[in-house]
Amino acid sequence: MRIIDIRETAVPLNSTLRNSSFDFSEMTTSVVAVITDVVRDGARVAGFAFNSTGRYACGAQMRERFIPRILRADPGSLLDETGTNIEPEKVLACMMQREKSGGHSERSIAIGTIEVAIWDAVAKIAGRPLHRLLAERYNGGRVADKVFCYVGGGWYFPGQTLKDLQDEMRRHLNAGYTMLKMKVGGLPLDQDVRRVEAVLDVLGSGSRLAVDANAKFGRNAAVAYAKALAPYGLRWFEEPCDPLNYALFAEIAGAYEGALATGENLYSTQDVENLMRFGGLRADRDIIQVDPPQAYGIVQFSRTLDMLARHGWQRSAMFPHGGNQMSLHITGGFGLGGAESYPGVFGDFGGFADDARVEDGYLRLPERPGIGFEGQAGLYGAMRPLIE
Amino acid sequence: MRIIDIRETAVPLNSTLRNSSFDFSEMTTSVVAVITDVVRDGARVAGFAFNSTGRYACGAQMRERFIPRILRADPGSLLDETGTNIEPEKVLACMMQREKSGGHSERSIAIGTIEVAIWDAVAKIAGRPLHRLLAERYNGGRVADKVFCYVGGGWYFPGQTLKDLQDEMRRHLNAGYTMLKMKVGGLPLDQDVRRVEAVLDVLGSGSRLAVDANAKFGRNAAVAYAKALAPYGLRWFEEPCDPLNYALFAEIAGAYEGALATGENLYSTQDVENLMRFGGLRADRDIIQVDPPQAYGIVQFSRTLDMLARHGWQRSAMFPHGGNQMSLHITGGFGLGGAESYPGVFGDFGGFADDARVEDGYLRLPERPGIGFEGQAGLYGAMRPLIE
Numbered sequence: 001m002r003i004i005d006i007r008e009t010a011v012p013l014n015s016t017l018r019n020s021s022f023d024f025s026e027m028t029t030s031v032v033a034v035i036t037d038v039v040r041d042g043a044r045v046a047g048f049a050f051n052s053t054g055r056y057a058c059g060a061q062m063r064e065r066f067i068p069r070i071l072r073a074d075p076g077s078l079l080d081e082t083g084t085n086i087e088p089e090k091v092l093a094c095m096m097q098r099e100k101s102g103g104h105s106e107r108s109i110a111i112g113t114i115e116v117a118i119w120d121a122v123a124k125i126a127g128r129p130l131h132r133l134l135a136e137r138y139n140g141g142r143v144a145d146k147v148f149c150y151v152g153g154g155w156y157f158p159g160q161t162l163k164d165l166q167d168e169m170r171r172h173l174n175a176g177y178t179m180l181k182m183k184v185g186g187l188p189l190d191q192d193v194r195r196v197e198a199v200l201d202v203l204g205s206g207s208r209l210a211v212d213a214n215a216k217f218g219r220n221a222a223v224a225y226a227k228a229l230a231p232y233g234l235r236w237f238e239e240p241c242d243p244l245n246y247a248l249f250a251e252i253a254g255a256y257e258g259a260l261a262t263g264e265n266l267y268s269t270q271d272v273e274n275l276m277r278f279g280g281l282r283a284d285r286d287i288i289q290v291d292p293p294q295a296y297g298i299v300q301f302s303r304t305l306d307m308l309a310r311h312g313w314q315r316s317a318m319f320p321h322g323g324n325q326m327s328l329h330i331t332g333g334f335g336l337g338g339a340e341s342y343p344g345v346f347g348d349f350g351g352f353a354d355d356a357r358v359e360d361g362y363l364r365l366p367e368r369p370g371i372g373f374e375g376q377a378g379l380y381g382a383m384r385p386l387i388e
Numbered sequence: 389m390r391i392i393d394i395r396e397t398a399v400p401l402n403s404t405l406r407n408s409s410f411d412f413s414e415m416t417t418s419v420v421a422v423i424t425d426v427v428r429d430g431a432r433v434a435g436f437a438f439n440s441t442g443r444y445a446c447g448a449q450m451r452e453r454f455i456p457r458i459l460r461a462d463p464g465s466l467l468d469e470t471g472t473n474i475e476p477e478k479v480l481a482c483m484m485q486r487e488k489s490g491g492h493s494e495r496s497i498a499i500g501t502i503e504v505a506i507w508d509a510v511a512k513i514a515g516r517p518l519h520r521l522l523a524e525r526y527n528g529g530r531v532a533d534k535v536f537c538y539v540g541g542g543w544y545f546p547g548q549t550l551k552d553l554q555d556e557m558r559r560h561l562n563a564g565y566t567m568l569k570m571k572v573g574g575l576p577l578d579q580d581v582r583r584v585e586a587v588l589d590v591l592g593s594g595s596r597l598a599v600d601a602n603a604k605f606g607r608n609a610a611v612a613y614a615k616a617l618a619p620y621g622l623r624w625f626e627e628p629c630d631p632l633n634y635a636l637f638a639e640i641a642g643a644y645e646g647a648l649a650t651g652e653n654l655y656s657t658q659d660v661e662n663l664m665r666f667g668g669l670r671a672d673r674d675i676i677q678v679d680p681p682q683a684y685g686i687v688q689f690s691r692t693l694d695m696l697a698r699h700g701w702q703r704s705a706m707f708p709h710g711g712n713q714m715s716l717h718i719t720g721g722f723g724l725g726g727a728e729s730y731p732g733v734f735g736d737f738g739g740f741a742d743d744a745r746v747e748d749g750y751l752r753l754p755e756r757p758g759i760g761f762e763g764q765a766g767l768y769g770a771m772r773p774l775i776e
Contacts, residue, residue: 021488021489022487022488023486024486025486026486027486055488055491055494056449056452058494060446060447060448060449061444061448064416064444064445065414098411098412098414099410100409100410100442100443100602100603101603101630101631101632101653102493102603102632102654102655103492103653103655104491104493105490105492105494106446106493106494106495106497107494109494214488215488215489215490242489242490242658243489243490244489244490244656244658244659244662245658246662246665246666265488265489265491267490273633274632274634274635274662274666277634277635278662278665
């Protein structure tokens with residue numbers, strides 16, 4: 001068996017979203033199809049993925065380097081020991097040929113997106129949902145049936161009132177979610193605090209609310225927000241500063257008793273290990289949010305988890321960035337703390353299967369073969385043309 | 389005045405080079421032209437740059453994001469206070485709109501290459517060589533007339549003998565260079581030591597030889613090489629390990645009295661500051677090698693130098709990666725320790741003006757307006773079609 005083609009198309013998100021640091025008006029994502037010569041139900045098996053949101057499409061790197069390396073390789077050199085399915089670890093090593101050390105995100109997103117599409121094909125060839133394959137390979141066979149899922153919402157919109165924000169949060173609660181996240185840092189501190197208090201009026205408890213500053217703050221603003229937010233006992237305070245400023249993370253952790261969260265803008269195991277060594281984070285409370293399709297994919301994510309375990313971190317501290325079915329399977333398969341959800345934003349690139357239902361804060365894991373994009377009509381409409 | 393177009397083309401290096409970690413057989417570089425409406429000598433002023441070597445061409449990011457942002461901007465918003473020339477700092481801010489924190493190299497190379505081409509145009513509009521503009525703006529007006537320059541050579545080739553390596557080094561000495569660098573880590577330690585000793589037989593003193601491991605080693609191999617190399621008193625030991633593994637750098641620095649060198653695979657000021665804080669490097673001897681066109685360009689490089697000064701580092705510790713006229717002007721203009729040279733490798737993308745002469749280890753700074761690619765016939769042959 002072999003991979004016969006890998007195709008990519010860039011899709012604009014057409015989003016009007018804005019957080020404290022930037023807007024999404026130009027945002028695109030790469031949709032990838034990995035086409036194999038394996039036939040199931042009368043059709044060739046194809047695996048799909050896309051590169052989450054917040055980083056731009058990366059098809060040029062794929063077409064110039066990563067896809068040709070895979071298609072030029074001896075097909076047998078990419079298979080598992082049974083010779084009947086693809087071994088993603090070998091595909092990853094193939095893509096990494098002739099790449100320099102460091103400088104990860106320039107290629108980690110392109111490679112990670114292809115790698116996750118490979119996994120979709122692998123699971124379809126095996127005839128099983130991806131989360132079950134991952135549970136067997138990476139979690140001692142402990143298969144989950146549902147995943148905790150919170151809403152990444154509370155964006156800034158022009159003309160938004162506190163009541164608009166409260167109405168949004170009520171919609172999420174009515175949809176079955178129990179924990180919500182909102183943006184901070186896009187307004188002066190006193191106005192942001194009023195936004196937080198307005199949402200807490202709806203939610204009741206700070207333990208059900210996280211806030212996200214999207215790396216907006218320097219030292220003084222980060223510490224000022226930490227002090228102002230501390231009394232509310234929030235679930236976590238996300239990306240208070242530059243994701244690479246480990247020394248400032250350590251300073252903020254020293255000044256803020258509550259949980260901090262970061263990781264969606266770290267793209268290599270070594271970067272995350274630097275955060276562990278120098279960032280002053282606390283394994284008993286803080287949250288790590290690496291986005292696997294943006295960080296070399298699932299095989300590399302398993303290595304990051306191994307590294308985190310050596311530093312004393314539990315998998316329950318991991319909440320992968322990216323509110324989509326890829327993160328859902330990864331969260332369930334590896335037994336992580338929870339997944340994110342973006343209801344009503346990012347168009348077809350936020351959300352889960354059309355028949356997915358949230359109950360009491362949990363989503364049932366899908367049982368379609370692979371990741372199950374085929375059960376997500378809008379998104380699959382962007383994927384299907386790649387294999388036609 | 390305004391920028392009327394920015395064009396890019398990817399050029400293959402067609403190189404057979406190999407270091408300890410990877411080969412250059414697929415390597416490409418982006419050649420960029422920034423075309424202005426300013427007329428000098430009867431022709432529109434155009435600025436040029438390319439993205440050094442070792443990282444691949446990045447035209448897709450340029451065409452999809454960075455070039456449209458510049459061309460869409462109000463032209464007046466990109467000018468300096470006189471309104472008669474471009475302000476590169478404003479162009480940099482324009483390109484960075486809607487970009488997330490972290491994840492630098494995915495865009496730092498594309499942005500840095502455009503930014504350096506902007507500087508070439510700025511200097512041509514001013515009718516002066518770039519190094520003089522940089523000296524006035526960033527070095528208190530201290531204009532240099534020559535720059536120390538060493539050879540980055542000693543690559544591995546199939547079938548190479550020790551005599552071949554010695555012959556290469558003799559050619560560099562005969563060409564006027566006084567300090568050489570060679571690769572290590574591509575052979576077992578005992579064979580690499582024999583290579584080093586063979587080169588020292590030609591050079592005489594270890595203070596005239598640096599070695600470069602291209603991030604090949606894990607902890608044990610790095611420490612073994614450090615111990616084996618220590619007796620030779622080498623000028624420096626470059627990239628012994630993963631460029632992001634700051635903890636391992638600190639360990640190696642604790643075990644190796646001689647100078648270490650790194651930085652060509654760090655792309656942001658924050659990454660370099662992490663190296664300063666956590667890497668255990670020593671301002672009295674170690675060497676930093678950031679490559680400005682790969683790391684957001686010259687304006688950002690000036691910020692990195694300011695950060696390094698706050699950590700007690702002198703500019704003499706800076707030896708920018710990239711043996712080309714861009715690094716030459718930057719080294720001279722900022723008053724850095726020295727520049728690199730790649731005689732006979734990287735084709736038209738290594739080397740200086742055709743009339744450049746090395747004397748006693750120094751290159752005279754060129755006096756053509758801008759960077760002076762027009763005086764480098766082979767390279768300019770790849771640039772000129774962009775403006776025709």
